[in-house]
Amino acid sequence: MKYSVFITLLLIWKCSTENKNSTDLIITNVNIIDVVAGTIIENQDVRIRDSIIISISNNNNKSKIFKNKLDGKGKFLLPGLWDMHVHIQDQSYLKLFLDYGVLGVRDMGGCVSIPTNGCESLCPDILNKWKSKINKNKQIGPELYISGQILSGTGWPTSLRASSIEDVQHNFAIILNSKVDFIKVYEQIPADAYREISRLCKKNNIDFAGHVSESLLLSEISDLGQKSIEHIREQILFCFTKDTNELEAFLTNDSYTKEDRIYVKPWINDAEQAIHAFKKNNTWFVPTMSIQFSRQRYNDSMWITNSLRSQLPQSVQQSFDDYIIRMKNNPDKKSDLLWWSALEKLVKRLNDEGVGLLAGTDIACEGGIPGFSLHEELKLMVEQAGLTPIEALRTATINPAQYFGLLKNGQIKENFIADLILIEKNPLESISNTMTINTVIRNGVIYRK
Numbered sequence: 001m002k003y004s005v006f007i008t009l010l011l012i013w014k015c016s017t018e019n020k021n022s023t024d025l026i027i028t029n030v031n032i033i034d035v036v037a038g039t040i041i042e043n044q045d046v047r048i049r050d051s052i053i054i055s056i057s058n059n060n061n062k063s064k065i066f067k068n069k070l071d072g073k074g075k076f077l078l079p080g081l082w083d084m085h086v087h088i089q090d091q092s093y094l095k096l097f098l099d100y101g102v103l104g105v106r107d108m109g110g111c112v113s114i115p116t117n118g119c120e121s122l123c124p125d126i127l128n129k130w131k132s133k134i135n136k137n138k139q140i141g142p143e144l145y146i147s148g149q150i151l152s153g154t155g156w157p158t159s160l161r162a163s164s165i166e167d168v169q170h171n172f173a174i175i176l177n178s179k180v181d182f183i184k185v186y187e188q189i190p191a192d193a194y195r196e197i198s199r200l201c202k203k204n205n206i207d208f209a210g211h212v213s214e215s216l217l218l219s220e221i222s223d224l225g226q227k228s229i230e231h232i233r234e235q236i237l238f239c240f241t242k243d244t245n246e247l248e249a250f251l252t253n254d255s256y257t258k259e260d261r262i263y264v265k266p267w268i269n270d271a272e273q274a275i276h277a278f279k280k281n282n283t284w285f286v287p288t289m290s291i292q293f294s295r296q297r298y299n300d301s302m303w304i305t306n307s308l309r310s311q312l313p314q315s316v317q318q319s320f321d322d323y324i325i326r327m328k329n330n331p332d333k334k335s336d337l338l339w340w341s342a343l344e345k346l347v348k349r350l351n352d353e354g355v356g357l358l359a360g361t362d363i364a365c366e367g368g369i370p371g372f373s374l375h376e377e378l379k380l381m382v383e384q385a386g387l388t389p390i391e392a393l394r395t396a397t398i399n400p401a402q403y404f405g406l407l408k409n410g411q412i413k414e415n416f417i418a419d420l421i422l423i424e425k426n427p428l429e430s431i432s433n434t435m436t437i438n439t440v441i442r443n444g445v446i447y448r449k
């Protein structure tokens with residue numbers, strides 16, 4: 001046998017055996033968004049086999065051996081997006097995430113057995129079942145990280161109490177037993193109970209994240225290892241509002257007494273230390289701008305009538321209708337406006353100071369829509385807070401990957417997981433272009449709606 005014939009036969013054999021059990025895809029001539037460098041690498045062929053990007057190059061003619069092809073000419077390829085603050089209440093969410101290119105989510109917990117108002121998650125046994133099906137490719141859905149039942153000092157009925165060291169020791173074990181990826185902490189946790197959570201997390205090598213405990217300073221919370229801080233709350237607002245007139249407006253508007261002012265003074269004085277601690281400890285901030293912005297949108301008919309909500313459970317839809325009525329009659333409109341303008345500045349300040357930000361929406365609480373709202377979050381970061389489009393994109397791609405220590409996610413590179421979105425228009429020119437989704441690729445496979 002001639003050598004060349006032998007090589008050809010070998011190649012045919014190799015291709016046929018590879019094709020038998022593996023999936024492949026080539027995306028040709030596409031413009032890749034490098035989220036780290038903030039640049040576009042033009043006209044590349046991206047080759048994918050078995051959920052992994054096996055090579056990226058231009059001017060290559062090997063495309064014939066790929067069964068599945070996508071023409072990327074004139075289009076842009078983004079890493080799959082992450083929503084780092086969600087509350088899953090229904091299977092319909094999993095589809096909506098994929099429809100909008102959200103290929104990874106961090107579920108911020110709760111424990112209800114049926115859908116309620118959208119602000120709390122289903123119990124971890126249900127979410128774990130879906131997660132395992134997704135991981136075995138038996139169900140469509142994003143990469144899923146869950147926190148299960150919440151440790152709280154508020155006594156909120158579906159949470160687990162964290163009002164003392166004993167509470168924490170007892171309830172921490174219950175949460176660990178439910179096989180979660182991290183622990184979610186809520187508010188009103190006393191300092192000693194909070195320290196116990198920190199100690200147990202270190203001992204069990206599990207992260208904790210969530211709301212802020214009022215009994216400790218932000219710098220202390222960061223030093224104790226809380227991995228991310230969610231939402232804008234009074235303590236965060238007071239701590240990071242630089243402008244003293246603005247700060248005074250909050251205190252006056254919310255009728256702070258002399259005693260209240262003494263209580264919050266340490267928060268205000270903590271700003272520089274908190275920023276220093278956040279950077280040193282890699283504490284992330286999740287501003288959830290879109291849910292805060294919903295308080296301004298009770299007259300925005302486009303938002304209120306968004307037909308995607310019809311895919312959500314009835315109880316979530318009902319709760320949204322009630323919410324709009326509440327917002328229309330909200331007596332605290334002035335205070336909400338102050339909070340909103342403070343949040344814009346705070347996001348910009350923390351970003352400029354080098355604190356890591358993560359995109360999170362709190363869906364489907366107060367009008368949030370799985371998948372869709374993540375794009376609104378990115379838009380708010382750019383158009384309201386003043387981040388650049390690439391800075392906003394990082395909060396939903398490379399930053400979540402770094403947060404979870406995922407070394408093969410969040411970028412488009414060889415040997416990385418092929419969770420990708422092909423979009424029609426350049427998102428670096430306008431962040432709204434993330435919505436021009438052409439094709440979603442989950443684990444190397446084209447997702448069809």
Ligand SMILES: [Zn+2]
Nearest residue numbers: 085087108362
């Ligand atoms: Zn939440």
